Amino acid sequence: MTIKQDDKRSKQRFIVLxxxxxxxxxxxxxxISAGAVHVSFPEITSVFxxxxxxxxYRIIYLLRLPRTIVAGLVGANLALAGxxxxxxxxxxxxxxxxxxxSSGAGxxxxxxxxxVPEQTILVPVAAFLGAVLATGIVFLLSWERGINPxxxxxxxxxxxxxxGGGMSALMIFFPDRIQGTVAWMAxxxxxxxxNHVRLLLPYSVLGTVGTMLxxxxxxxxxxxxxxxxxxxxSVKRTRVILIVASALLAASAVSxxxxxxxxxxxxxxxxRLLVGSDHxxxxxCTAVYGAILVMGADTVARTVFNPLExxxxxxxxxxxxxxxxxxxxxGKHK
Amino acid sequence: xxxxxxxxxxxxxxxxxxxxxxDVNLEFLQPEIVSIIGPNGSxxxxxxxxxxxxxxxxxxxxxxxxxxxxxxxxxxxxxTISILPQSANAPGxxxxxxxxxxxxxxxxxxxxxxxxxxxxxIDEALDITGLTKLQNRLxxxxxxxxxxxxxxxxxxxxxxxILLLDEPTTYLDVKHQLELMELIxxxxxxxxxxxxxxxxxxxxxxxxxxxxxxxxxxxxxxxxKVQEVFTVRVLEELYDVQVxxxxxxxxxxxxxxxLPYTKENx
Amino acid sequence: MQKYFHKFxxxxxxxxxxxxxxxxxxxxxxxxxxxxxxxxxxxxxxxxVIPEHPKRVVILNASNLELYYAAGGQAIAKPVSSAFDVxxxxxxADIPEIGFIHSPNLEKIVSLQPxxxxxxxxxxxxxxxxxxxxxxxxxxxxxxxxxxxxxxxxTFYGELTNTKDRAIEKRRKIETEYAAxxxxxxxxxxxxxxxxxxxxxxxxxxxxxxxxxxxxNRLGGGNIAxxxxxxxxxxxxxxxxxxxxxDPEVIFIITMGNxxxxxxxxxxxxxxxxxxxxxxxxxxxxxxxxxxDLFTVNPGTQVAKAMLLLAEYLYPEEVKYDNKAG
Numbered sequence: 041m042t043i044k045q046d047d048k049r050s051k052q053r054f055i056v057l058x059x060x061x062x063x064x065x066x067x068x069x070x071x072i073s074a075g076a077v078h079v080s081f082p083e084i085t086s087v088f089x090x091x092x093x094x095x096x097y098r099i100i101y102l103l104r105l106p107r108t109i110v111a112g113l114v115g116a117n118l119a120l121a122g123x124x125x126x127x128x129x130x131x132x133x134x135x136x137x138x139x140x141x142s143s144g145a146g147x148x149x150x151x152x153x154x155x156v157p158e159q160t161i162l163v164p165v166a167a168f169l170g171a172v173l174a175t176g177i178v179f180l181l182s183w184e185r186g187i188n189p190x191x192x193x194x195x196x197x198x199x200x201x202x203x204g205g206g207m208s209a210l211m212i213f214f215p216d217r218i219q220g221t222v223a224w225m226a227x228x229x230x231x232x233x234x235n236h237v238r239l240l241l242p243y244s245v246l247g248t249v250g251t252m253l254x255x256x257x258x259x260x261x262x263x264x265x266x267x268x269x270x271x272x273x274s275v276k277r278t279r280v281i282l283i284v285a286s287a288l289l290a291a292s293a294v295s296x297x298x299x300x301x302x303x304x305x306x307x308x309x310x311x312r313l314l315v316g317s318d319h320x321x322x323x324x325c326t327a328v329y330g331a332i333l334v335m336g337a338d339t340v341a342r343t344v345f346n347p348l349e350x351x352x353x354x355x356x357x358x359x360x361x362x363x364x365x366x367x368x369x370x371g372k373h374k
Numbered sequence: 375x376x377x378x379x380x381x382x383x384x385x386x387x388x389x390x391x392x393x394x395x396x397d398v399n400l401e402f403l404q405p406e407i408v409s410i411i412g413p414n415g416s417x418x419x420x421x422x423x424x425x426x427x428x429x430x431x432x433x434x435x436x437x438x439x440x441x442x443x444x445x446x447x448x449x450x451x452x453x454t455i456s457i458l459p460q461s462a463n464a465p466g467x468x469x470x471x472x473x474x475x476x477x478x479x480x481x482x483x484x485x486x487x488x489x490x491x492x493x494x495x496i497d498e499a500l501d502i503t504g505l506t507k508l509q510n511r512l513x514x515x516x517x518x519x520x521x522x523x524x525x526x527x528x529x530x531x532x533x534x535x536i537l538l539l540d541e542p543t544t545y546l547d548v549k550h551q552l553e554l555m556e557l558i559x560x561x562x563x564x565x566x567x568x569x570x571x572x573x574x575x576x577x578x579x580x581x582x583x584x585x586x587x588x589x590x591x592x593x594x595x596x597x598x599k600v601q602e603v604f605t606v607r608v609l610e611e612l613y614d615v616q617v618x619x620x621x622x623x624x625x626x627x628x629x630x631x632x633l634p635y636t637k638e639n640x
Numbered sequence: 641m642q643k644y645f646h647k648f649x650x651x652x653x654x655x656x657x658x659x660x661x662x663x664x665x666x667x668x669x670x671x672x673x674x675x676x677x678x679x680x681x682x683x684x685x686x687x688x689v690i691p692e693h694p695k696r697v698v699i700l701n702a703s704n705l706e707l708y709y710a711a712g713g714q715a716i717a718k719p720v721s722s723a724f725d726v727x728x729x730x731x732x733a734d735i736p737e738i739g740f741i742h743s744p745n746l747e748k749i750v751s752l753q754p755x756x757x758x759x760x761x762x763x764x765x766x767x768x769x770x771x772x773x774x775x776x777x778x779x780x781x782x783x784x785x786x787x788x789x790x791x792x793x794x795t796f797y798g799e800l801t802n803t804k805d806r807a808i809e810k811r812r813k814i815e816t817e818y819a820a821x822x823x824x825x826x827x828x829x830x831x832x833x834x835x836x837x838x839x840x841x842x843x844x845x846x847x848x849x850x851x852x853x854x855x856x857n858r859l860g861g862g863n864i865a866x867x868x869x870x871x872x873x874x875x876x877x878x879x880x881x882x883x884x885x886x887d888p889e890v891i892f893i894i895t896m897g898n899x900x901x902x903x904x905x906x907x908x909x910x911x912x913x914x915x916x917x918x919x920x921x922x923x924x925x926x927x928x929x930x931x932x933d934l935f936t937v938n939p940g941t942q943v944a945k946a947m948l949l950l951a952e953y954l955y956p957e958e959v960k961y962d963n964k965a966g
Contacts, residue, residue: 046471046510054645061652076747095751101666102774103747109660153763158684158781160766212877215837215844219742220763230764231746231771234664245657252649253484260476266459269428271532272452272480317465318472324649342745348720349743487646 053321056314060328064112067332071108071339072100076346102233110232111338111352112331113240114293115303119330120247121290122304123311123323127258128282129189135304136290138196139283142301143203144174145294146225150207153221154214163224164239164295171291174199179283186276187283227300227353229338236296243292248327250285254278255319262317300353302360303330309367377404378439378454378535378568380425385434387420394420395592397434402536405566407558409579412589413613418572419460421589422538425570426457452480456534458525460541466514470505470524471496473513477531499530503557519550526557537561539571543578551575555582580604580630588612604630675755680796683761683783690778693802694756698749701741701760703784703938705732707793708758710810710941712803717752719744723937744768750775756800758782784938785874786854790814794941810941817944822858825951828958830860834888834921835930836878843878850874852894852935855947859954864888880915890954891921894930903929928953 073079083096118136125134136142148170152162181195182188211218223230251258257278260268268275290304307330308322315321334352337359341350380402387395394417402408410418423429424436427443436443443451456477464473477499478492500506503523513521522542529537539558543551559582561567573579579586586603588596590612596603609617615634622629676692699705699715702723708715709728718732719741736752739745742764749757749768754777759765761783769779784793791811798807835846835853845865848857853874856863864886865871891910895902907927910916921927933939934946 046469049469076745077751095753098750098775099747101663103750103771105663157761157763158686158766160763160769163763163767212844213873213875215875216850217762223743223764230743231767233771233774235770237660237664241657241660245653248653252646256479256482260479263464263473263476264459264462266423266428266457267462269448270426270452270455270457270459270529271476272449274448316467318468320645348739349745351743485646 049316053315053325056311057321057325057328060325060332064328064332064335067335067339068108068112071111071335072104074339074343075099075104076342106234106237107229107232107338108335110236110240110296111229111335113237113244114229114297114300115307115330115332115334116327117240117244117247117289117293117330118300118303118334119307119311119326120251120323121286121293123308123319123326124251124258124282124286124289125304126308127261127319128279128286129192130262131189131193132309133305134193135302136286136294137200137301137304138193139287139290140174140178140196140199140203141171141287141290141294142299143200143207144170144172145291146170146299147203147206147210148173149224149295149298150210150221153224154210154217157217157220164236167295168291170203171294172287174203175283175287175291187279192283223351224298225353226351227298227356228341228349228351229297230349230351232296240292240296243288247285247289248324251282251323254282254285255323258282258319258323298351298353300334300356302356302363303334306360306363307333309363379403379437380455380536380568381437381440382421382424383435383437385424385431385436387417387424387429388432389420389429393432393592395424398594400587400594400597402568402570405535405562405568406585407562407583408568408570408585408587409583410570410572410587410589411576411579411612412595416589417592418589419540421587422457422540422570422572425536426455426538427451428457428459449480452532454534455536455538456529456532457538458529458540458542460544462525464513466512468513469510470513470516470527471500471509473524474499474505474509474527474531477528480532495531495533499527502530502561503527517550519546519553522546522550522554523557526554530561534567536568536570539569541572541574543573543575551578558582576604576609577631580632600630604632609634680780682781684766684781686781688778688780690780690800691755694754694800696752696754697756697758697800698738698752698754699758700738700744700765703940704758704760704782704793706940707784707790708797708801710807711794711797711801712806712810713797713801716754717749721937723933725933725942746771750777756780760784784940785851787818787858787943790938790940790943814941814944818947821944821947821951824958825859825955828860828955830862831889831954832864832886832920833862833890833892833954834864834883834886835892835894837875837894838878844875845871845878846875846894847871847873851938852892852930852946852950855943855950856892856954859947859951862954883919884915887920889920889924889926891919891927892930892950892953893927894935895932926953 072084077099079096079100084100087097087100122135125136125138126132145167149163149167152159152166178192178195178199181198182192184191257273260271260273261278265275294300308326311322311326311329315325337355338352341352341355382398382400385395385398386393410421412418420429424431430444438446438451438454474496475488478488478495481492500509503526505523505527508520513524516524543554546554555578558569562569580600583600585598586600587594588603588608595612596608604619606617606619609619609632613634615636618633618635620631622631677689678692679687679689681687696716697708697713698717699708700719702719702721705715705718706724706728709731715735717736717738720737720739721741724732738748746768757772757777757779759779759781761781765781772779782793784790791814794807794811798804833856835856836843837846838844846853847865848854848863853863853865857866865876867886893903893906910922910927916922934942934949939946
């Protein structure tokens with residue numbers, strides 16, 4: 041009976057991962073075929089087969105395909121970043137915003153958009169630098185012979201407040217220019233191109249490969265610092281490496297997509313319900329389902345009120361609220 | 375077969391700038407069962423943490439086989455010493471086997487997955503702790519005693535020569551306490567393991583150990599065989615109460631016990 | 641089973657990355673430009689190549705659209721906006737919409753196959769430059785932040801649409817109206833004024849760097865926000881102390897939207913507030929609302945009309961604003 045239980049669990053995990061990839065493929069297909077302009081299935085296949093001209097080619101190749109890929113990579117990156125942080129900090133409410141990524145990226149992106157609005161090409165770079173800088177400050181503040189998870193959370197709140205104040209100041213002093221920043225702040229994929237894919241891809245690969253190597257350490261960290269040390273994990277070093285990885289994943293995603301929230305928070309929880317908290321399966325599944333969620337949300341956001349586009353971030357916010365209510369109910373029943 | 379030695383030399387232990395121990399010298403040169411006893415706050419857990427490199431000494435060294443613990447790679451240490459800390463919690467959706475498998479981490483490389491060796495060690499650990507039938511049960515469906523055995527199973531999967539246990543019986547009922555202690559004695563006997571534990575129950579300490587270390591306010595008050603340390607003089611000084619120390623004869627065996635009392639009449 | 645799991649994931653990852661690279665490195669199509677071209681520098685400081693006389697123009701914001709039509713041109717798509725006047729609305733009734741001003745739909749734009757897209761200097765228009773460029777469509781950013789810009793824009797659009805005469809005539813008309821207004825107020829002592837912009841939670845004062853501040857400046861100055869050289873920007877946060885110190889005689893209020901109610905609210909709040917009540921403008925009830933269609937959005941060709949309105953509020957005895965004219 042015991043062997044069968046284990047098999048059942050393994051099978052469930054494989055099914056979840058397998059269907060994840062299948063769903064991803066389907067979502068990608070829908071994302072490519074949906075939009076303000078109608079493209080038919082034969083047109084899509086001909087584009088992939090190599091037809092380089094025609095209206096459909098321009099729309100699909102230049103607009104939809106890169107946008108779909110960017111959405112997928114951003115979703116995967118953010119979900120992975122959140123999953124890693126929840127594991128490292130042992131806090132189920134952790135998401136990349138907690139370590140300052142969102143506030144840093146937001147302030148620096150806003151600075152560019154308000155002071156030099158014509159240099160939009162600098163926005164992703166500035167946002168990335170801002171995210172890394174904010175995370176660095178949070179790191180320094182929470183260092184106490186190693187990273188103390190509680191101090192990190194408090195430091196993150198302090199840094200977010202500080203950078204948030206900076207953003208408010210910009211809004212007060214440049215009230216006529218903030219309209220332009222609002223859409224970016226909410227998070228969206230309008231106009232994302234192959235350049236953005238190029239920006240994201242190295243981080244996605246690094247982050248994915250890196251975290252797959254560290255699943256054992258993440259599992260051990262769940263048992264408590266002392267047990268982890270006893271089992272031969274270098275807790276200090278592992279924490280630093282994993283938080284840096286999480287910060288890079290989140291920073292790259294946020295710099296391209298804006299302040300997309302909730303992905304890093306919700307997706308790991310949902311996937312944990314499906315495959316359990318063993319990071320060997322949790323991490324890859326989180327990446328896949330994160331990609332599906334954001335890709336799907338973006339597809340819906342740009343088609344439901346055609347030709348008007350709703351920023352994806354607003355969608356995610358509407359998803360986030362019922363999710364928290366669900367967590368609340370789950371806690372009550374325990 | 376050579377014995378694994380663990381030595382503490384002139385070690386000074388600090389916890390957040392407060393000196394807990396000054397100039398401690400302890401040696402564990404051969405397989406034995408050692409219990410560390412003493413009043414609360416005397417630093418018993420601190421010694422265990424120093425012995426397992428969880429706590430770094432402020433000064434002095436801890437030597438494992440004559441090599442400094444601090445300098446050895448941590449996975450190496452984990453293959454020889456394993457520890458069961460006082461408060462250990464695990465995600466409820468782990469199975470007993472999952473938890474035991476964590477004990478194999480020091481033998482796995484970054485990109486390696488479980489080998490046949492690992493599976494054999496896990497099976498063996500589960501067998502010793504009697505959890506083979508329960509290995510696929512979720513941790514949050516186990517009783518207190520079973521959970522404690524699961525943690526022990528993880529510690530055993532590391533195939534340690536030295537096992538450290540910090541108050542392993544605190545949350546267990548009487549029956550499970552005895553079961554655990556008997557398991558520990560068996561481990562020592564069958565696997566030649568050195569077992570160092572912190573116990574709050576003096577009688578268990580006396581009955582199941584071969585050596586006692588008495589600690590009070592950062593000083594090792596006594597260190598030696600049970601019959602040398604388990605005396606009225608040592609115990610009264612240690613706990614600041616009056617005690618009676620006697621033996622109970624049963625089935626041809628002799629069990630030392632102590633009874634603390636005060637002179638007050640209630 | 642577990643070993644294969646890891647290998648499987650790694651292979652999958654490599655496949656995905658390769659697929660992405662494969663699609664990314666394919667060459668983009670070369671768009672043949674058969675028309676003659678001209679090189680211009682737009683408001684964002686970029687040098688771009690646009691058709692000499694573009695035939696299919698998409699315009700992303702209201703002020704640029706209004707000026708383009710005023711210069712004699714036509715667009716093939718418009719933004720969703722309530723700021724078009726009745727005559728213009730009739731002219732553009734049949735052309736498709738490409739989304740809100742602050743979120744233009746890239747796909748819609750590209751599908752219309754324009755040969756020029758005109759936007760204003762805001763991040764959400766600048767951000768389209770990359771994607772449009774890959775599709776072979778030039779993006780011209782034109783910001784209209786002063787009276788001079790209005791004139792320059794009309795002239796430029798006249799050249800683009802090849803209806804130079806029409807544009808020149810329109811320009812001349814504006815200049816004449818402008819000169820007329822200036823004439824009416826020449827030599828008069830201009831009262832101290834304050835331009836308030838914003839929502840009930842955060843107010844700002846407009847300086848001469850803003851469009852409305854620029855108009856007041858041309859009418860003779862007097863904007864108290866210009867008295868301090870430290871105010872370097874078009875809008876600065878409102879400071880009650882500063883206002884009490886400078887004591888303006890006229891207060892202009894620019895609100896988002898035309899709501900009568902908002903204006904009433906403003907006036908009542910000011911009258912009831914002891915600090916505001918002490919200001920000359922409030923004491924003498926010289927608080928005026930500047931209509932949104934002339935002052936929130938750039939008035940474009942109606943700039944002289946906007947100036948005339950300001951002039952009348954500043955000099956109620958001397959200047960008469962005739963709503964029907966212009």
